[in-house]
Amino acid sequence: MKKLGTSLIITVILLISNYSEAQIxxxxxxxxxxxxxxxxxxxxxxxxxxxxxxxxxxxxxKNVFQNTEFIKLAEDRLIILEINLDRHINMSSKVYKDYxxxxxxxxxxxxxxxxxxxxxxxxxxxxxxxLTSFEKTYNRLRELTTKQ
Numbered sequence: 001m002k003k004l005g006t007s008l009i010i011t012v013i014l015l016i017s018n019y020s021e022a023q024i025x026x027x028x029x030x031x032x033x034x035x036x037x038x039x040x041x042x043x044x045x046x047x048x049x050x051x052x053x054x055x056x057x058x059x060x061x062k063n064v065f066q067n068t069e070f071i072k073l074a075e076d077r078l079i080i081l082e083i084n085l086d087r088h089i090n091m092s093s094k095v096y097k098d099y100x101x102x103x104x105x106x107x108x109x110x111x112x113x114x115x116x117x118x119x120x121x122x123x124x125x126x127x128x129x130x131l132t133s134f135e136k137t138y139n140r141l142r143e144l145t146t147k148q
Contacts, residue, residue, distance in 0.1 A: 024065060024074040030098065033081040037119040043145050045078045046102055046115035053087040057112045059132035067134050070141075077145040085111070116144055 027033035030046075037044045049057040064070050074080055083099045090096060106115045110128035114137070117123050124144050130136040 024071050024078075024080055027079060027081045028083075028095075030081055033079050034119075034121070037079040040079065041119060042077055042079050043119065043124065044117050044121075045074070045080045045141070046106075046117070047080060047082045047084075048099060048102060048108070048111060048113040048115070049082065050085040050087070050111050052084075054085075054111045056132055060112045060137070063132055063134045064137045067138070070134070070138055073138065073142060073145070078141075114141075116141065 027036065033044055036042075049060070051057045051061050083095060083102060085095060085099055086093075102115060103109060103113070106113075106123065106126045108115070108126050108128050112131050113126065113128040114131065115123070116125045116127070125140070127137070127140060
């Protein structure tokens with residue numbers, strides 16, 4: 001009985017931590033994200049990541065995307081488009097084609113990379129360094145994004 005209770009508590013904690021992160025990564029289709037940005041008058045944050053295998057990407061996910069201050073900023077100011085590469089990259093997949101398009105368009109080869117554009121697709125910033133630091137990433141995005 002004690003083991004069941006402990007297992008239940010651990011499950012609830014994991015669900016809660018995953019739930020908060022899941023709330024901010026909403027879009028995987030650029031056209032849908034662009035449409036939502038126009039509707040909601042928000043900037044688009046394009047996240048190029050390999051969140052299951054890339055060590056800096058994993059740190060960014062933990063340190064930045066799961067932070068409650070970042071979640072609030074994202075909810076208020078951003079539409080997030082996640083391009084998340086699998087460990088075993090299939091070059092004919094939609095995800096890889098999207099990644100290739102954005103990395104070439106915004107001239108970044110780094111994982112992770114954050115590309116901030118406004119609702120009209122004007123580039124505000126391409127960030128590919130310091131993304132595992134919450135303070136640096138949060139402060140930069142807060143300064144660059146439009147308040148609603």
